[in-house]
Amino acid sequence: MEFKKIFSDHLDHCYAIMRLQAQKQDFIIVASEENQPCYAYDLNNDYQRTTVWPDVGGTMTMVAIPDTLNFLATQRFYPGFNSAHCRIVKETFNGQGWDQTIIGEYPYIHRFDLIPQKEKGKFWYIGCSIANSKKDTDDWSDPGKIWVGEYIDDREQIINLHALDTRITKNHGYHRFSGYSLITGSQGIFKLTPPDENHDWQLEQLSAFATSDIAAADINQDGQLEYLAIEGFHGAGLRIYDSSFQTLTQSTEKTPFGHAIWGGRIADRDYFLFGWRAGQQGLELISDTQLTSQLIDVHVGPSNVTVFSKNQQQYVLSANREANIVAIYQIIM
Structure with a gap:
């Protein structure tokens, strides 16, 4: 197998990436973890670049709203991990670029996700904070939390937000699979299952x-x-x-x-x-x-x-x- 570099572009401290595909349009989105831009590259038009936002940055996670060219993203996850003023924003595609709405401040949120529910435009929200508070960047004495709730897209609101009991030091990794998510940190690997008609949120430790x-x-x-x-x-x-x-x-x-x-x-x-x-x-x-x-x-x-x-x-x-x-x-x- 061979890998041939066919495209490159400069973006200081590039970090978060996402494919965004809907309405016959097709983009890749890349955002910086510093006070730098987020860019969209048009896969239908020779990687033509559009600036989604010019600065603020500090983006760890971006999540697409299904069947749209809209997405949610974290910003202000800086300096380092001491990110008390981290926020989530919504980017709404206007035909040419994206308009931003601030959803709210969510301190120390490093990874988050939206799990679609049966009702269109309604999602389970999962937010993983890398810590709960910090005296400085190297302070890990107050472990991170797993925040859960619901995101209502037409209201651009996260509601019923609450933290699960388990606290995770250096709560860093997250990946969604079919029907569950894995969350990782110093205590190991945890399996998180969203609610259904038979049970509430469930969290199970898989590895220490x-x-x-x-x-x-x-x-x-x-x-x-x-x-x-x-x-x-x-x-x-x-x-x-x-x-x-x-x-x-x-x-x-x-x-x-x-x-x-x-x-x-x-x-x-x-x-x-x-x-x-x-x-x-x-x-x-x-x-x-x-x-x-x-x-x-x-x-x-x-x-x-x-x-x-x-x-x-x-x-x-x-x-x-x-x-x-x-x-x-x-x-x-």
Whole structure:
């Protein structure tokens, strides 16, 4: 497999990424974690760039509103992790660009998500705060919370907001799967299941190993998901779990400041992507449970990475934070 860089653009401290596709329009959105812009690149028009917002930034998460070109995003998650004034905004597509509405301040919210309910325009809201309060950037004495509630899109409001009982130190990673989400931190990996007619929010601990981020793929092609976890907070190693969260493999090579992670299908089978932001600052493809890897790029320090398809061709989108470059690589089989 070959990876050919076909597009790059400068964006200082590029961090959050998203594919936004509706109404025959098709964009990738990339935002900075500093007081810098958020850009939209038009995949139907040779990556033509539109500025979604020119500054403020501090964006950790963006979530699309289904069947629209609108989305929610965090802003002001700075300085460092001492983000008492973090807020969530809504960006509404006006035909040419995006208009912003401030939903409200949500201190220390690092990851959040909207889970669609049966009623159109109504969503379960999940907000994960990396801490509850801080005296300074390095203070982790007040663990983060998992906030849940409902988001009503036509009112642009989060309602019935409350925190679950479990507190998680360095509450960093989040990933939505089918019917559940995984949340990670110093205490391990937790499975969060939204309410239904039979139960309220449910939270179950799956692993006690300190974990920064997680992704899933059927990497050994056995018909069940395996999970790739970045060990520790911005950790220097990897662990692969089976579908029951029993350890299959731990890495031996150091990958300091592990951060970018993705799992899914490329061509006719599943793979993982992984990137780290210190040392070699590599981006790599992982092809099996023994962590066999192929280096895609070096000295780029990815913060987030994903794979998308366009016109029967697949691409890797990487926010190469340490190089300040938004990069797209064509996957050549």
